[in-house]
Amino acid sequence: MRRVVAIDGPAGAGKSTIARTLAEKLGLTYIDTGAMYRAVALRALRDGVTLDDSAALERIAVDAGIEFGAGRRTLFDGEDVSEAIRTPEVASGASKVAAVGPVRVALVAKQRAMADTVGVVMEGRDIGTVVFPDATVKIFLDADPFERAKRRAAETPGVSVEELARQIAERDARDSGRAESPLVQAPDAVRVDTTGLSIDEVVAKILEIAVRKEL
């Protein structure tokens, strides 16, 4: 395992923007594990696989060729699915397939392999608890629920803040309440509340934490 910066937290806490900026500043590879669960959900929805068919979902996850291109591009078996995985339907589906144990086992194996050869900033829900319990730096990003809904609204044209707040609350409850690798803060993770902070302020805080941890 190379250098791993683990960024976990609920939807809309600012994980993606922060993790991407950190990766750039630290010269590490950015990995969005949520995109992997979304890609599995997209394939299941397209293929008419029901989201509780554990065996079929496991097959999709095991066979999935998921790669990350420049910027925030996600490739699934060579197809650029970056936009297709961002719909509310896929977000909700991802949260369902993420509760299926064999799907998690398959995707966690891929995530670990990604850090074999390069240092990474990896964002998700279970990076500091399950994927890399020995991560160099662990951050748990959180923010006020209304602020999280407002941030998602800026990325999701045509959906109201109230509707997004409802969807986020539903997803949070499923992500935190599931039996398999629920969303929890690792005991040794540092919690950073991003409410009211700019991206630069959050990044500066985390860089300070990283420097202290790595000394």
Ligand code: DC
């Ligand atoms: O971060 P996101 O919204 O793209 O994640 C999509 C879903 O995948 C979310 O409901 C939680 C789940 N997920 C997970 O269970 N474990 C991860 N490491 C990343 C995401």
